[in-house]
Amino acid sequence: MAAALAGGAPAIQVRGVRKVFSGSEGEVLALDGIDLDVEPGELVCLLGPSGCGKSTLLNAIAGFSPPTSGSIVANGRAVTAPGPDRAMVFQEYALFPWMTVEKNVAFGLEMAKVPARERRERVDALLAMLNLREFRDRFPKDLSGGMRQRVAIARVLAIDSPMLLMDEPFGALDALTRRNLQDELLRIWAKLRKTIVFVTHGIEESIYLADRVVVMTYRPGTVKRIVPVTLPRPRDPAAPEFNALKREISQMVMEEQARHAQAEVGGATAD
Amino acid sequence: MKTAGSSATRLARQLLVPAIVLLAWEGISRAGWVSPIILPAPSQVLVRWIDYARPLAPYDPAEGSRLRWIFSGELPHDALASLIRVAGGFAVGLVLALPLGLLMGAKPMVYELMNPLVQIVRPIPPIAFIPLAILWFGLGNPPAFFLISLGAFFPILMNTIAGVRNVDAIYVRAARNLGASEWTLFWRVMVPAAMPYILAGVRIGFGVAFIVVIVAEMIAVNSGLGYRILEAREYFWSDKVIAGMISIGLAGLGIDVGMNRLNAWLLRWHRGVEG
Numbered sequence: 001m002a003a004a005l006a007g008g009a010p011a012i013q014v015r016g017v018r019k020v021f022s023g024s025e026g027e028v029l030a031l032d033g034i035d036l037d038v039e040p041g042e043l044v045c046l047l048g049p050s051g052c053g054k055s056t057l058l059n060a061i062a063g064f065s066p067p068t069s070g071s072i073v074a075n076g077r078a079v080t081a082p083g084p085d086r087a088m089v090f091q092e093y094a095l096f097p098w099m100t101v102e103k104n105v106a107f108g109l110e111m112a113k114v115p116a117r118e119r120r121e122r123v124d125a126l127l128a129m130l131n132l133r134e135f136r137d138r139f140p141k142d143l144s145g146g147m148r149q150r151v152a153i154a155r156v157l158a159i160d161s162p163m164l165l166m167d168e169p170f171g172a173l174d175a176l177t178r179r180n181l182q183d184e185l186l187r188i189w190a191k192l193r194k195t196i197v198f199v200t201h202g203i204e205e206s207i208y209l210a211d212r213v214v215v216m217t218y219r220p221g222t223v224k225r226i227v228p229v230t231l232p233r234p235r236d237p238a239a240p241e242f243n244a245l246k247r248e249i250s251q252m253v254m255e256e257q258a259r260h261a262q263a264e265v266g267g268a269t270a271d
Numbered sequence: 272m273k274t275a276g277s278s279a280t281r282l283a284r285q286l287l288v289p290a291i292v293l294l295a296w297e298g299i300s301r302a303g304w305v306s307p308i309i310l311p312a313p314s315q316v317l318v319r320w321i322d323y324a325r326p327l328a329p330y331d332p333a334e335g336s337r338l339r340w341i342f343s344g345e346l347p348h349d350a351l352a353s354l355i356r357v358a359g360g361f362a363v364g365l366v367l368a369l370p371l372g373l374l375m376g377a378k379p380m381v382y383e384l385m386n387p388l389v390q391i392v393r394p395i396p397p398i399a400f401i402p403l404a405i406l407w408f409g410l411g412n413p414p415a416f417f418l419i420s421l422g423a424f425f426p427i428l429m430n431t432i433a434g435v436r437n438v439d440a441i442y443v444r445a446a447r448n449l450g451a452s453e454w455t456l457f458w459r460v461m462v463p464a465a466m467p468y469i470l471a472g473v474r475i476g477f478g479v480a481f482i483v484v485i486v487a488e489m490i491a492v493n494s495g496l497g498y499r500i501l502e503a504r505e506y507f508w509s510d511k512v513i514a515g516m517i518s519i520g521l522a523g524l525g526i527d528v529g530m531n532r533l534n535a536w537l538l539r540w541h542r543g544v545e546g
Contacts, residue, residue, distance in 0.1 A: 064444055084450035094445035098463040098540045107459075108449035139540040159449060 009076060011163060011195040012038040012061060017070035019056055030056045031067065032220035040162070041193040045206035045213045047249070049257050053221025054199045055167055061197065062088050062165050075162060084108060087156035091168040093148040095140040101151050102127070102136040108159035126154040130184070146177035150184070157188070163195040170205070182208055186233060203253060207245050208235055215249060218256045225252060311510040320346075320514035345499070349515075350522060353484055353495040356412065357526075360419025361480045365473065367420070368427035372472075375428075376435025376465070377457060389428065397422040397483050405491055415487040422483035423476035430472025434465030467541055474530050481523055496522070 019031040030053040038044050046054040059065045061072055063082040072079040074086055082088075087108075095104050105126055109119045127133045130150045140148055149169055156164060170178040182205065189196060200206050206213045213227045227249060231241055293313050299305060300312035307315065324346040330337065342351075375382045375389075397418050404414035438461050446460045462469075488497030500515035 062448065064448075082444070082447045084448065086448070088445070088448045090441060090445065092441055094441045096442060096445070096460065096463070097542070098466070107446075107451075111450040111452075111455065141540065141542050155449070 010037040011040040011042070011075060012036070012197065013071075013073040014057070014061070015071045015073075017057070017060060017067040017072060019053070019060065019065075020068045029220040031060075032222050034070070034221070034223060036214065036223060038195055038197060040195055043189055043196045043198065043209055043211050045210035046197065046199045046216060047203065047206045047213050047253070048201065048216035048221065048224075049218055049253060049260075050201060052216045052218045052256070054201075054216055056221065057216075058088075058165050058167050058197060058199050062086050084112065084159045085161055086163050086165055087159055087161035089149075089152050089156055089164060089166040089169045091171050093140070093145075093152045095148055095151055095155070097140050100137050100139055101132060101143070104140070104151055105132075105154045105158050108155060112159060122158055126158055129157075129188070130154045144177075145173050146181060149173065149181060153181075153185070153188070157192070161194070164197070166196065166198045168199050168201070171200070171202075178205070183234075185209070190233075203246055203249050204237055207231075207242060207249065208237060213249060215252045216256075218260045224256065308507050308509055311513065316510045316513045316517075319508070319510040320517065323511060323514050323518075346518060349494065349496045349499045350518060353488065353497065353519075354522065356415050356419060356488075356492075356495060357477075357480050357484045360416045360484070361423045361477055362420075363416065364420035364423030364476060364480065365427055368424045368472075368476070369431060369469070372428045372431025372469075373435055373457075373462065373465075376432040377461060382432070389425075393425045393429070397479065398486055401487070401490055404487075410491050410493075412492065414491045415484065418487045418491075419480045419483045422479040426475035426479060427469070427472040430468045430475070431465065434468025434472075435461055437468065438464040467538055470534050470537060474534065477526060477530060481526065485519060 014034050014036040017031055017034040018029070021028045021030055034057060036044075036057075046057060048054050056065070060067045061074060061079060063079045063086065066080070077085075079086070096107065099107065102123055105123045106119055109122060114122070124133075127136055130153060132147070132150055132154060135143060135147065135151075140151065143151065152169070170181050173181065185196075186209065188194075198206075198209060207229055210229050213229060215224045215227060216222065217224045227245070229235075229245065231239070231245075235242060237243075237246075296310070297312050297314060300307065300310055300315070311319075324344050326340050326343045327345070328334075328343070330340045334340065371385070375385055400418055400421060401414070404417050408414040408417055442460050442464055443456065446456050451460065484495065485497035488495035489501045492498055496515055496519050500512045500519075503509075503511035503515060
């Protein structure tokens with residue numbers, strides 16, 4: 001997948017992206033002057049307090065809501081609309097509740113007109129990979145949050161997109177399930193080497209997962225700093241190096257929160 | 272509230288009030304306090320109901336099978352006539368309301384074009400169309416079908432529109448992201464997502480159709496349960512009127528139970544399945 005790209009070009013190229021939302025209370029500058037390159041096979045976390053525009057940036061890359069100005073190129077093509085080359089995992093899972101687990105996972109393959117037999121094989125393999133085999137005939141309502149997010153991940157892996165865009169995918173899960181799914185994600189990523197852009201407000205989560213953590217500023221959302229994480233995997237959140245990074249990044253996030261303490265309650269927490 | 276006790280005592284408790292009402296009714300009628308024309312005793316109604324339901328002639332193998340004989344009475348005929356009318360009229364209403372509702376829900380352009388007319392016609396009770404229906408279609412089945420389909424049409428239409436318009440945007444996003452075309456998006460995402468609304472509309476529509484069939488039969492048609500109870504009144508057969516009413520109630524109950532089952536099965540994926 002990554003090799004199919006033109007030699008050495010980034011998987012995602014964001015240039016001068018600016019996004020203005022106009023609502024009843026006037027205009028809000030959500031993103032300003034964002035420049036970001038994501039290399040093929042890289043795992044990048046967008047980190048920032050709630051409302052910093054990290055999800056807005058992800059939605060722009062996904063093609064759901066185009067930037068007001070600036071350009072986004074993904075997989076060598078300018079982004080104009082959503083498409084299966086930029087598979088998205090949503091925080092709310094967004095599984096189709098009227099379809100069984102199996103049908104949900106097969107949906108993207110059906111859209112791609114993959115023949116029934118191959119479809120079945122791919123779905124079987126993915127259900128096995130994510131430990132979902134015995135749940136194939138269940139409906140989403142009968143699954144726990146962690147299980148649902150597994151299905152959502154299987155669903156986007158099925159279409160074999162070179163890129164996964166993940167919008168706080170583990171935000172609604174309890175700490176134990178979250179760690180579980182983080183490890184699962186890293187395992188899959190190590191195996192399939194997809195480009196992953198992962199939005200989170202969890203500082204520990206971003207250090208645990210990412211090759212690079214993109215710390216964003218709060219309103220307008222800009223890139224404050226890009227912090228490379230070179231710790232070997234599996235990473236130990238209790239290790240001194242991990243904590244040193246955590247302190248450093250926490251400081252940056254706190255600064256942003258302090259700048260806008262009156263505007264926003266909640267936001268970034270060191271989970 | 273807590274309901275204690277075994278199933279036998281619970282059943283006894285549930286039957287208590289109906290039994291008292293029936294006994295009091297029977298007592299009042301037998302004591303001669305009211306004329307049997309005003310209020311016949313329940314025992315008399317039961318006798319009349321059996322009379323109404325059973326075959327008119329003794330079984331004759333030359334006339335056909337035993338099954339056919341069992342259903343040769345007046346009540347099965349009337350019930351069947353009413354049910355065919357409801358089913359036919361309802362089917363017409365459904366077939367017209369569903370595509371229009373889906374279109375109005377999905378295409379703002381169609382909605383803007385059609386909504387004013389819908390809003391003007393919708394509040395007119397279908398019963399108010401009876402004079403016009405008779406003028407247009409004469410007497411008999413045609414006006415009945417027209418009125419019943421009209422009665423079923425609007426609830427299904429309104430709910431289908433609301434259902435499609437209220438589809439959670441997250442499903443649409445997910446489907447587009449997975450490469451769904453407009454057409455698939457509509458049939459595989461919008462329609463199933465709207466199904467809880469649509470089925471609620473179907474159920475209301477069926478209820479209205481059932482009301483309309485009885486009224487239509489009282490006015491425009493010479494058969495069916497609605498016609499029969501009005502006819503019985505002409506002869507002061509109040510026992511038959513009540514027997515007919517009970518039959519209508521049982522038919523309605525049967526339809527509702529059936530609809531409930533169908534709903535529960537079609538929406539087995541849905542969180543808040545009711546009934």
